Amino acid sequence: MLGLYALTLAPTTALWDASEYIATAYILGIPHPPGNPLFVVLGRVWILLLEPTGLPVAVRVNLLAAVTSAGAAFFWFLVAHRLLAPALGVGRRALVGAGVAVLLSATAYTVWNQSNVNEKVYTLSVLVIAAVTWLGLRWRDRAGCPGSERYLLLAGYLMVLGTTNHLMSLLPAPALALLVLTSRPGVLLRVPFLARALPLVLLGLSFNLFLPIRAAQDPVINEGDPACEGVGSALVAVWSNGATGCGPLAYNLRREQYGKPPVTERMAPLSRQLLNWYQYFDWQWARGLDPSELPGTARTPFTLLFLGLGGAGLWVVARHDRRGALYLGVLTATLTVGLVYYLNFRYGYSLAPEVANRELHEVRERDYFFIAGFGLWGVLAGMGLAAIWNGLSRAARGRGAQGLTAIVLALALLPLALNWRWASRAGDYAARDWAYDFLVSVEPYALLFTNGDNDTFPLWYLQEVEGIRRDVTVIVGQYLHTDWYPRQLADLTRPGRQRPYDPAAPGSLFPDRAPPTRPITRLDGAELDRVRGGVLGADQTFPFPELAVTFPEGMSLNRASWLTLRFILDSHDERPVYFTSQFGALSDLGLHDFAVRHGLVHRLDVRPLDGEPRPGLVQGSPEFGGEWFDLAHSLRLWEEAYSFRGLRDRDVWFDRATLNIPWHFYALALQLSDAARVAGEPDERVRALEGAAQDFAVVAAGGRRGIPERTDG
DSSP states (O other): OHHHHHHTOOSSOOTTTHHHHHHHHHHTOBOSTTOOHHHHHHHHHHHHHTGGGTOOHHHHHHHHHHHHHHHHHHHHHHHHHHHHHHHHOSSHHHHHHHHHHHHHHHHSHHHHHTTSSOSSSHHHHHHHHHHHHHHHHHHHHTTTSTTTHHHHHHHHHHHHHHHTTOGGGGTTHHHHHHHHHHHOGGGGGOHHHHHHHHHHHHHHHGGGGHHHHHHTTOOSOBTTOOOOSSHHHHHHHHHTTTSSSSHHHHHHHTTGGGOOOOTTSOSSOHHHHHHHHHHHHHHTTTGGGOOOSSSSSTTHHHHHHHHHHHHHHHHHHHHHOHHHHHHHHHHHHIIIIIHHHHHOOOBOTTSOTTOOOGGGBOSSOOGGGGHHHHHHHHHHHHHHHHHHHHHHHHHTTTTTOHHHHHHHHGGGGHHHHHHHHHHOOTTOOHHHHHHHHHHHHSOTTOEEEEOSSTTTHHHHHHHHTSOOOTTSEEEEGGGGGSSHHHHHHHHHTSTTTSOOOOTTSTTOOSOOOOOOSSOSOSOOHHHHHHOOOEEOSSOEEEEOSSOEEEEOTTOEEOHHHHHHHHHHHHHTTTSOEEESOSSTHHHHTTOGGGEEEETTEEEEOOOOOSSSOOTTEEEOOGGGTOOEEEHHHHHHIIIIIOOOTTTTTOSOOOOGGGTHHHHHHHHHHHHHHHHHHHTTOOHHHHHHHHHHHHHHHHHHTTSSSSOOOOOOO
8 A cells, every 4th residue: 555655645745734744844843733743743753764765855744644544554454354354264365355455445535645645644543543443353352361451551542642643543432442341341440450551641641742842942833832831731731631721732732723613503404514424435436437526426336335335344244243343333433423423514615505605614625534434434345345255256166157256356446446536646746836936926025925724834835844935924814813923923033033035045036135124013022912903993094105095984904904914014114015815914904906916926015006007017908807917027937937837737636625726827827918918018928828828727627628717715
């Protein structure tokens, strides 16, 4: 399996959380709550161990996902072999059956797609789940032998330690507890066992102490800033899992920033949430047969086939090992129905189109949360398939038809063949080049306001890992609502910590200039904390060099908008101001009329809008949006600086929630061709831009021919 994942491995970073995790592993930073300290430290050690290979850092971290997922496959093989042996015998047939089970598990769409890039930290948790399952069965087999409790102790320690990576690691606990209670419940009451278990629990939880220790050192990425005043309060917060103790650390461990309601308050009807799970299950076995996200397509026969095979696998185990089947049944229920109920998702991203309010939908597809369950179902389906093959083979003995029964096993190759195009990440440079194109567009020491994960985390990756344009201050608009983030921005941009612009470094298109003499705001920490939103009680006018801008009475400005405005006013004379989109902060402040396109980004240029335009600016036609362009700079960026590897000829764009990325390139090429035509540029230049727009149109339509519709984001 490791070879398969390596063959389809992403060559660099990816969208969503991949860049954040690669960057924080590289610098020992702190990612979004709960902070995932186990992954960060393990990732850093892994990066150092692979240093002699000369592989790019992103490839090394992606290989960590591949190795942990392959490690999970190893334990699933041991589990499947142990449970199939009573039904198929301990010889070749059980080995073949276990191999089939692992092949189906490892090539399920979500498992495969998450194993060739480190988009999430879940492959490490899946490894814990598979290892705990094998340890539980191993303990059950040796429960009467001296020292057998060590298997339970190790399983418990792995689950507790795994929680410092992600709470998913705890999911085998109900099944393991039931296995113990139905086998030898007395072991849980023995004083020697408890005396060894308690220190292991505390030791595992103590890995979370990395968070306050590292936060106190102010790494560049320090989300939540979970620093503590003393060791005692940190220990209380860690050992109580955030129930009490150090406030910032407890806030992170409890993941309070997400504001999830209690599970009794459903964010969508449970029936719709279960349908969402079935939608993702439908993708697992034949994703490439139909580009539609919805069930009820050409995938349906394969979905029903593997659904039935999984049930057959559980039935085969139950016939020969009731306790083993009970463990698998409870684990399966926990990883499916139990997880659906606990996660309490909103309407699925691509489900319930009749619910027009997008805020009631998830912002993306969430199939990765069920990666462990899909992997386990692949194991069950493989065992069911192996049992059918074994029965047919024995029935055909002596009839010369045994070779034909082997065709049954070929069904295990279906997900490998039908998922390849959608699961593979080979040649995917979209996130890296998207971020690179943003950073090279802006002038030295610029402020670059972003809106969310995909126009932020890849920028962090480029700055921290590849060292590109570290002088740029990336400001995440959503984080300005917190107390810790504005203070960090002020600290990171003060003289002495502001990172310099290097005109000789990759991605540096501008001549050198003197660094700023002050941070991005004149407000101190206490003043930043006091900034809150509200409705303006009277007109407020703010002076810019060429024009005073008045914000009218009754206008609502939240904390993020006030801080954005404060940063702009306090630093625009030393730091150019850019936005990755005309939506978000630029629109919220009503400053979009002063936006000038510099390629993908929008530069704030507060100037009189009547009279003669500024030299070098060209306004596009109204039917193309009528935006102002710094045309010479934008054309230079497009023709000489921007990178589009894999974007203009992409066959499959599997993550439909991120189609706004090729859409932005499509729109930019189209608008640039219009602006070039308005400015009287040569026809050859205009046609080249129009051709590029058509290329991106195909990708932005998800790989299907036709001009795309606008995708929000």
